[in-house]
Amino acid sequence: MVMAILASSSPSCYTSKAFLLSQRSFFFSTISSKPSSSFFLKPTSRFFASSSPTSLRYSPTPSPPTNVIQILEQRGLLDSITSDNLRSASLSPLKVYCGFDPTAQSLHLGNLLGLIVLSWFRRCGHSTVALIGGATARIGDPSGKSLERPELDLQTLEANTLGITNIITKILGNSGSDSDFCPNFLILNNYDWWKEFRFLDFLKDVGRFARVGSMIAKESVRRRLESEQGMSYTEFTYQLLQGYDFLHLYQNEGVSVQIGGSDQWGNITAGTELIRKRLPQADGVYGLTFPLLLKSDGTKFGKSEDGAIWLSPSMLSPYKFYQYFFSVPDADVVRFLRILTFLDIEEIQDLESQMTKPGYVPNTVQRRLAEEVTRFVHGENGLSEALKATEALKPGAETKLDWKTIEGIAEDVPCCSLEYDQVLNLSVVDLSVTTGLLESKSAARRLLKQGGLYLNNGRVDSESKRVEAVDVIDGKVLLLSAGKKNKVVVRIS
Incomplete structure (x- = not known):
């Protein structure tokens, strides 16, 4: 060929x-x-x-x-x-x-x-x-x-x-x-x-x-x-x-x-x-x-806990690809901007200087790295998909969730399937345990009191909160979050 x-x-x-x-x-x-x-x-x-x-x-x-x-x-x-x-x-x-x-x-x-x-x-x-x-x-x-x-x-x-x-x-x-x-x-x-x-x-x-x-x-x-x-x-x-x-x-x-x-x-x-x-x-x-792509500690850059970081969206979603670069340590991010992006050296130096200034928001430079590399590999559409999912899946975000966005990250987070009758009127505390998000009701109540339990990115403020029909996104899914990183997608059948 x-x-x-x-x-x-x-x-x-x-x-x-x-x-x-x-x-x-x-x-x-x-x-x-x-x-x-x-x-x-x-x-x-x-x-x-x-x-x-x-x-x-x-x-x-x-x-x-x-x-x-x-x-x-x-x-x-x-x-x-x-x-x-x-x-x-x-x-x-x-x-x-x-x-x-x-x-x-x-x-x-x-x-x-x-x-x-x-x-x-x-x-x-x-x-x-x-x-x-x-x-x-x-x-x-x-x-x-x-x-x-x-x-x-x-x-x-x-x-x-x-x-x-x-x-x-x-x-x-x-x-x-x-x-x-x-x-x-x-x-x-x-x-x-x-x-x-x-x-x-x-x-x-x-x-x-x-x-x-x-x-x-x-x-x-x-x-x-x-x-x-x-x-x-x-x-x-x-x-x-x-x-x-x-x-x-x-x-x-x-x-x-x-x-x-x-x-x-x-x-x-x-x-x-x-x-x-x-x-x-x-x-x-x-x-x-x-040079080979190495981290500052000399280990290979390109492996995650789940294996290789693939460039094909069918093997690794643009959202998860973006998140990988968003999580790069401060010790590596500037060097990766130089070797993995086409930004001018002057702009990279400016970003580096911002990291040492008072009021710098953590991960700001990582966000720029993630955007540039995702755009190069997945194009503008892939970057848009990654940014939309990132914003929508942020606990407390005001972005309205839809079924397509949730399904877009379903392969990247734990999922489970429950029947509609099982979910409707079930307390969020019980649902957290049933889905495996949390180990016990006591852990769910403790997290709730700390303000870290979310249903569809909305903070759950009361132990009496139960799942209502209006909570089921497009009649198909729910998104439960324990803090910022631990999530589970609940598919409703």
Whole structure:
């Protein structure tokens, strides 16, 4: 499957107004429920499709870009580069790629930095490629792994590929204002060139240029070889497959820069080395890594008590995604504003200074972080949904609750189902125990006296309060809250 996508994004791009208006006349094909062999924008005179559906070419010569390397460095998004020459090379338009293996139906927070760095390149006038690892996902990247990945069946791989493609399309396609334009982005699948690659050809074209000593010296390989589990030959060849991907993209798509997390350094340099050996005349091929997403205490950022922080709204609601960032500790919030948002550094510094001033309202900066990251991942509609649910579910809020809002967060909070006759005229104290919100009636009465028991966000002031027909929202649900965080949704049947 090969997919080519062009989209707008970013306030830092340069183009004429006429060009902007012309590109608005483009339209996307509809993504089918089954992975298609091609998916690309229908061209006008400004763009033209090649004879092969693998790519769309950007015909106008873009304006000189801003130095993206300086931006990444300033924001803490630069870990290593294979050559300092990339700094000067980035003053001219480049083509950059980042790989994403479809090992799940959604990308997660750990993958977000790759999309952010790609977006910075686009915002600075460079073209970008998102490479879906339909082939490499069958092998499994040993980087950072203590065990070999379980093998995925073809049906699962196809579903994962489609899910991740949709996420990348949405995030890169909608990340920016309507009045701005960035160079095209392209989505490809490496299975398209690996599926016909014969083993003998692989040995001749790739294997003979690899040196076992160098491969073993890679940190990801060395750690696994020293472990009790060891490493299979299959995993050992992963760096060669990723290295060839870079060679293929360099020769066929004009890609000269590969980016990835710091744990990808060995795989990325395998690609630059292969290109150098296969094509001695090649010049201007670079690798760049960004730091892994870590908290101030050195632990990985991106895991919650329930597992990964997914980027797909079907696996994690925009409301819960927003709440995750709203809960970031003060020690991390400013750094995350730098690396996870596109706010100006000056604005971030101003937000940081506000945190130390008298009268600062706690979590104000966290709220801005949550808004910016949720908008980037879920768009304006997703952010609106998250903000509406956040406000409506705040105990004591005056926002009128409706059934749709309650159902929108039902997957994120405990739920139970009761019949209408069971609930009507039942005391709120008894209901709190029946639903499991509180352990006992005494605990419910104690919380009520402290002013912490709520029915549909209204404080319950009396032990005699009973559920009335008017309390059942749209005749379908109730929302009980014990303090600000503990809630339960009661579905009425």
